[in-house]
Amino acid sequence: MVAANQNSEVVFKNVAKGAYSKKTHTVILKDCSLNVEAGKLTVLIGPSGCGKTTVINLIAGYERPDHGEVLMDGQPVSGPNWERLVVFQEAALFPWLTCYENVMFGPVARKAISREEAHRQTMMLLNRVGLSDFRDKYPMQLSGGMQRRAELARALINKPRVMLMDEPFRGLDAMTRKLMQEYYLGLFEETGCTNLFVTSELEEAIILADKLLVMTNKPSKVKKAIDVDLPRPRDWGMAASERYLEIKAEALELLHAEAIKASAASDKAEIDLAVGFEKLKTARG
Amino acid sequence: MANAEQEALELVFKQPTFASRVFSQKTILNTISVVSVFVAWTLLVHFQVYRFSLLPSPVEVLEWGREWVTTKIFWIDAGMTTARVLVGVTAAYVIGIPLGLMIGWKKVFSDLTFPMLEILRPIPAPAYLPIAILLLPWQEASVAFIPFIDALFPVLLNTIIGVKLIDRDYFRAAQCLGSSPRQIFWHVVLPGALPSISSGCAIGMGIGWMGAVVGEMITGKWGLGYRIWESYILIRYPLIIDGMIAIGILGFASSMLIRYLTIRLIPWRRAITESLDESITK
């Protein structure tokens, strides 16, 4: 079975991040503090465009916060690293490599383990995700679900300390999605790796999560952290339990409130250059 | 204004000032790029490196050019070349677009016409010149044939691809609604293929300008291409470069014109030229 790895905790402290374009500056995250606990599956849920992908990018090290700190085990995150691996929304398998070569890519690139050992682990993982028959196929020859599974294998072989999943099951049909969620839950419960899962599907979020973080609109921060204390291992029957329905109702209410705010008011996050500049000038005197 | 809000605004306003925008790395490098070409050119000519001694310097080119632009001959030449290109390329549009639409739409039509076109496509446009002279004995028209052939195939191919890329669901929807083939053509096929058509038109115009000069250099008495060749024979070397620049400007302007016109028709097209390392990490 897949071995458990060392786990890490990720902490955001008053993080602010914006996106600058020619005319306006959009503040995506503002004063955002959150906690991804070690060994737990944390799910980030929120309205679309609220910066969930930005959170992932910040943790992965692809972007730096404008303000505040992103810490892993107390150390600031300084760049992309095998310790924090991302499974992207659109499958990012290397299209010119076969399934097998894709999964081997991490260990081979890092030269962390010998080739024989890498081969052994690759075959083990491919078996585990059910793709051993497809090892010599190119990504274009695989279905959506299979590509996701291959990507999971590719990430897991490196035993990352934090797994970042950016809406990985988006676009899959309902049945495939259910299967993928089961697979994923199984893998998580085996490895016990720290996971941050981003999604906009509430039901998926609750059935997977140990902790649910509900985000606000832009400029985003965590509106509420809900403990999902359903027992592990999870099964679909829990979707009918009282506790599940309680959590769902609470989360729905929070999201609903945010949705109303978003459609009612104009986007507060976009500050027009001229207006803001004027304010700043008068404030400075 | 509360301190916190002011701080936040300060944070947001890491705007580059006007000065820093003008002197941004990009503009500086761009300017260096352009300037260094002229500097290198001047130096190479001045120090008579290898055969550069035969070439005119930028200064000479400018002076001769300034004078040339005031002569009547220049405007006749420019007009003739432009006219030939426009006639040829327009003919390519007029023939290529409907042909492409039909080929992309109906397989029967495609089977009957496309194989012959595919056989003709690899033949380089200048090779058509003798036949063009036979078909269109007027000097001018035969020269316009080359831009026509040059532009025809890009326009044709892009139109065909444009039709093939239309989502099949649009056709099915139209048929469900009871449209006649004619209505389908005007309301599904043509608009759906427009983005690719406009791209093909722009490419065709660019390639058409390439071809215009060919014909003029080989045969002909008027036109910028001919004038360049004559300048070489009459040892008026700065005019060669002036002619080249004139053609370049005209070609560029006509491409821009086509792009502008077609973007008006299709507001969602954009061209992206951005370097990769800018986007990987921000």
Add this chain to the structure above:
Amino acid sequence: MQFQRKFVNWSLVRKILSMVIFILFWTILVQFIDYFHQIPTPKAVFLAIFELPVPVVLKNIGISFFRVLGGFFVGVLIGFPVGVAIGYSRILNHLIFPSFEMARPIPPIAWIPLTVLFFINFESQAIFLTFYGAFFPIVYNTMGGISEVDICLPRAAMSFGVGKKLMLWKVILPAAMPQVFTGMKLAMGVAWILVVAAEMMSNKGGMGYYVWYNHAVMDYPHVVLAMGIIGLCGAICSVGIGVVGNYFTRWQRLV
């Protein structure tokens, strides 16, 4: 599983029919419309095949090929690295791209007089021209291919610990290959156009010259044949590039 085959493959029939129709159309035009009487009939062209001075033609083909391939390979040798550099590095892009954009609108043909001035013999002139013609499509398509690589791929690779040097070879170039080969095909087409034009304007051999020579002696069936031969040569080159390109992008064509 058994397939129900249609008795006749109508599509194929139509395709053959199209060539027949073309030849008929051509014959009718020439024989019955007085205006076109100078154009050779298909029959005349066909008969001319047997009168082809084969050694002369082969020699000319060889000469043209030499010029085209020479310039093309120089174009790839210089254009490909330049395209990669411009696509990958922001600084190099800003430094080099504007000069290219300035030069691009000027058609390669317009460079002929300058080339004649600058280079001593025709071969070097021709190779420079084909190089120049091949250069821009290669550079621009390579640049496009590299800058349009999906961001997720290099990011994922970076997370796996791929350093900057390996990134180029193992991630970015493979991803950009399809576009690079598109550029090469375009470049080959342009190179042929330039060679033919240059040869038509001079008397230094090659298929372009052969076309013009036959035109001068009013031997039109041979003109048409020469056109066809040139087309064939160009097509062979394109197919060649296609084959090589298919090898490098075999992961794309499997579905």
